[in-house]
Amino acid sequence: MTTMATAPAPGFESPGVEDFQLPPIFGPVTKPVLELVLAAIIVVVLFRLAVRKPQLVPGKMQFMGESFHGIVRNSIAKDMIGKAFLGYVPFLTALFAFILVNNLFGIIPFIQFPTFAHPGVPYALALVVWVVYTWVGIRHHGLGGYIRISTWPPDVPWWVRIILTPIEFLSNIILRPVTLSLRLFGNMFAGHLLLLLFILGGEYMLFTADSILLKILSPFAFLMGIVFTFFEAFIQVVQAYIFVMLTASYIGTVLADDH
Amino acid sequence: MEQEKSRDAGGAPGRKTGEAPPPAEAWTALSHLLSGILLFGGIGWAVDALFHLRGFVVAGLLIGAAASMYLIYLRYVKS
Numbered sequence: 001m002t003t004m005a006t007a008p009a010p011g012f013e014s015p016g017v018e019d020f021q022l023p024p025i026f027g028p029v030t031k032p033v034l035e036l037v038l039a040a041i042i043v044v045v046l047f048r049l050a051v052r053k054p055q056l057v058p059g060k061m062q063f064m065g066e067s068f069h070g071i072v073r074n075s076i077a078k079d080m081i082g083k084a085f086l087g088y089v090p091f092l093t094a095l096f097a098f099i100l101v102n103n104l105f106g107i108i109p110f111i112q113f114p115t116f117a118h119p120g121v122p123y124a125l126a127l128v129v130w131v132v133y134t135w136v137g138i139r140h141h142g143l144g145g146y147i148r149i150s151t152w153p154p155d156v157p158w159w160v161r162i163i164l165t166p167i168e169f170l171s172n173i174i175l176r177p178v179t180l181s182l183r184l185f186g187n188m189f190a191g192h193l194l195l196l197l198f199i200l201g202g203e204y205m206l207f208t209a210d211s212i213l214l215k216i217l218s219p220f221a222f223l224m225g226i227v228f229t230f231f232e233a234f235i236q237v238v239q240a241y242i243f244v245m246l247t248a249s250y251i252g253t254v255l256a257d258d259h
Numbered sequence: 260m261e262q263e264k265s266r267d268a269g270g271a272p273g274r275k276t277g278e279a280p281p282p283a284e285a286w287t288a289l290s291h292l293l294s295g296i297l298l299f300g301g302i303g304w305a306v307d308a309l310f311h312l313r314g315f316v317v318a319g320l321l322i323g324a325a326a327s328m329y330l331i332y333l334r335y336v337k338s
Binding site for chain 1: 329
């Protein structure tokens with residue numbers, strides 16, 4: 001956006017990575033840290049309210065809580081895990097609710113930062129998931145059995161196995177949590193950057209730029225900002241769903257038996 | 260009810276050892292492909308860098324890609 005007027009206004013500085021490095025509020029506590037705590041509180045309080053007085057004919061809160069639980073139970077856990085899916089439903093439900101609230105923080109006024117757009121946060125979450133499905137796998141098959149189903153392709157000669165086993169080990173045991181977290185991080189990061197670009201760009205066009213044409217066109221930038229806010233809401237729900245679905249499928253994978 | 264039962268018998272019907280359920284298969288296949296290329300490309304690059312050679316990185320990338328594709332074939336097509 002070059003300045004054409006006689007008294008040049010400062011050029012537009014596009015938002016970048018530095019907008020995600022938020023300063024500490026007190027001590028080592030930053031905005032994402034507070035958001036994580038807030039999200040945990042919101043999830044706990046909402047579910048407590050939902051089951052406070054359970055009734056046969058559910059009230060509004062109970063109905064919403066049960067519907068949420070039902071989605072995770074029937075369309076994620078049952079399909080992905082198969083036998084013994086019931087034990088994992090509480091973990092998956094909590095995970096879904098927690099990620100969903102954190103993602104939606106990206107478009108809630110005055111919070112407006114999706115927690116998982118900060119790269120450290122999704123890595124920690126994926127680490128939790130990795131520990132869970134690794135533990136489930138080792139408990140079900142034993143350590144040797146877990147390593148075997150994860151890295152031992154069946155019915156191949158030994159020299160092929162020398163090549164393939166390191167690939168499967170890298171892919172299944174090391175890269176799986178990395179891709180899980182990168183997918184969530186990338187989507188949240190890109191979405192937040194997009195909103196920043198439209199809103200800050202519109203603000204620049206309206207208040208800072210010299211050109212009258214840019215001032216006239218600035219409502220379109222804000223309009224795009226609003227359109228993409230709704231789009232982001234959709235992405236945030238979908239990404240929370242995908243994260244939980246893949247978590248469930250990894251648990252299902254380590255539970256799969258030979259017969 | 261019948262479907263419920265077949266699911267209870269060890270994951271989805273017909274699923275083999277270490278096999279991911281359908282939507283995760285695509286991500287696993289992609290992950291295998293990248294892993295093979297990264298691993299053997301990396302080994303090739305390391306050989307080149309250590310012994311001041313050329314060409315091992317290309318060979319490594321090709322071997323890695325071929326091995327990954329064979330692995331995906333073994334896991335998802337043959338079984």
